Amino acid sequence: MTQINIEPHQSEPQGLLSLFEKRKKIYPARVSGNFRRLKWGFMAVLLGLYYILPWVRWERGEGAPDQAILVDTINRKFYFFFIELWPQEVYYFTGLLLLAALGLFFITTLFGRVWCGYACPQTVWTDLFQLIERRIEGDRIKRQRLDAGPWTINKVTRKIIKHTLWLLVGLCTGGAWVFYFQDAPTLWADMLSGQLYFIPTFWMIFLTFSTYLMAGFAREQVCTYMCPYARFQGAMFDEESLIVSYDKTRGEPRGKAGEGGDCIDCNRCVAVCPTGIDIRNGQQYQCINCALCVDACNAIMDKLGQARGLIRYNTFHNTVSGSSSLKNLFKTVRFIRPRTIFYLAIINVVGWTMLYGLLTRPLMDINVIRARNPLFITLSNGDIRNAYTVHIVNKTWQHQTYTLSTNHTTGTIFIPDVTGKAHQVDVSVKPGKVGTFRLLVDRPYTQSSGTIPLTITAKTPKFEDSYNSTFIMPTETN
Ligand code: SF4
Ligand code: SF4
Known part of the structure; x- marks a missing residue:
């Protein structure tokens, strides 16, 4: 068997061999040219989009948020211009992630790591931080001399100005990020009046410091050691x-x-x-x-x-x-x-399938959970009753009245304290909300099998959706 001996470096104490090379600080010099201009262009567009997009309005109707891009964590919805995704539609996020990954593979196959070089947030913010650094401390040689030199008033002043500006950029980054999660003008007014509550404050502070650390200090270390993309490119x-x-x-x-x-x-x-x-x-x-x-x-x-x-x-x-x-x-x-044809084909299949799904998806959903304890009760007149919890998702921005019915020709249904016993009952659901109802289904006892298929349907003149459940009838042994 071959034995491998690792000799410690002479300056390392025996037994304390470090597997990591000490970071050598990089002082990138200023450069001008076509690609540098292209990078400035990307930076301006991407930062502009990042800061402006939460302020773009999109009219959706009464009661609906009018922010074009909004991750509504309270109501668990995601708005992107004309698209509105509900928690039940989480598969669209999977599709989006898949599309993003495939797009990245496609671009990388054609042009290498241009995403990293031009558009990755780590690159964009690092570029911005380096621009500030160069303006305050000078170009490569000046920065190297400043760092190597003693702590004079000039050095301290420059460092304080640089770090203050970095922190300000970090604050703007964190500040803009929270606008994506709540109505931006309202949140901005809260910020100005000092009424910001815990969660946005936490994220603002967290992102201020993570931006400051990642773009100010970690820089290329993120691309080299932290980002997995560099490894499998x-x-x-x-x-x-x-x-x-x-x-x-x-x-x-x-x-x-x-x-x-x-x-x-x-x-x-x-x-x-x-x-x-x-x-x-x-x-x-x-x-x-x-x-x-x-x-x-x-x-x-x-x-x-x-x-x-x-x-x-x-x-x-x-x-x-x-x-x-x-x-x-x-x-x-x-x-x-x-390779490029393959990626393009998959991107097209996933993209068009998602778009078709989005454009044709129903604007309502019904979901039913049958009560299990007890499975049924026997009423004084001998009828059997089963209970269900019905959720109706109203994905429109209008009030909707849904008519609930079952496929059983005998028996009645009703919602306690709301409707009387009938073959069908009407329920209302507010715009963009989920209505939850306890539905009781009564049927005359029959000696047939214990489990009878039951379909519960909710419909309006425009929409209709059904859910297949079961009705439990007592058997001889029950
Ligand atoms: S060292 Fe680099 S920049 Fe200078 S001539 Fe050679 S390749 Fe070009
Ligand atoms: S990261 Fe690559 S492309 Fe960019 S300057 Fe260095 S060697 Fe050139």
Whole structure:
């Protein structure tokens, strides 16, 4: 058997070998270029949507909330513009999650981890925090010097301003988040008058500090160590995925300008990388495909009068074969391939099925629970009575009157203290509410079998829904 000995590092005390490398703080340098502008654009749109969406109104009718996107935890409903989901429709959330996952797989197969590089909240907020940091403490070298230097008044002031602004952004993030869970204008008025109750306050504080910690301190550590997506992304790439790659054939041997390949070993691509890696070492799991190194290298190539694209989005296939230039890149990428067709097909099936289900779903539901204790009672006139709890979900925003009936031709039904005994009874349910009724069903005793199928139906002139239950009749042995 092979024995593996792990030798502790010389500076480590014997028996205390750490399995984790100490974090090296990253100081990403400022960069400008097409991809940086694209990232600013994504950041502006996504942050704008995040802060504005809770204020968008959507008229649903009297009594209904008029907030376009609302997670109504009190009434356990989710509103998204014209869509309104009830707890019974939780499968739509499963469908949405499935669609989101499939969409992510599809995009990753085509363009690598662009979600991570451009649209993931961790990236967007980290970018914003870094922007503030650069404005207060300066670019990479200045920040490094400031951190390494002594605690002067200048350093303390800058740090205080930076952390205050970070906390303010965190507060705005947490503040906006709670607006998705309650009527935003009402909650805002509560905030201004200091009448906020515990749950929104808790979430605001929690999100303020989690944003502050994640975007201010954890940063690339979240992408590298905490997010599982970084680990299984490799399974989604193929040799045709467009990922940020270094053109080794053109760049090596690196060195002084004009003496070897096109890479002058200036390290600009490493300096701007938000995860601190050197893309020239090949594809690495830390890379979030943000292409800031592309912008950095393109700027160097421009200065040297060389063609752009030493680092660029390219496929593994092209990188290895060296068969494409930047100009004909899109002609050489196979966007349509079995994997992308497969994802697109499933996305379409799930998406259209969900949409069809949403558009055609009934606007009412009936649910019946039969009382089990006792299973039945025998009345003084010899009839047998069974009791049921009936729930009727009124998914419309109008008052509805439902006529309840059963499929039994003999016997009567009634709701104690509300209706008299009859073959059918009317019940009312408020808009957007669930009506709960205790329904008693009486039938003359028959010597037939103990369990008789019973269908309870609720209907209006427009809607109808039924529930199959049973009626228990005493048998000889009962
Ligand atoms: S920025 Fe370009 S030239 Fe500079 S080290 Fe990176 S790959 Fe080489
Ligand atoms: S290597 Fe380039 S693309 Fe990858 S994370 Fe760093 S800067 Fe972004």
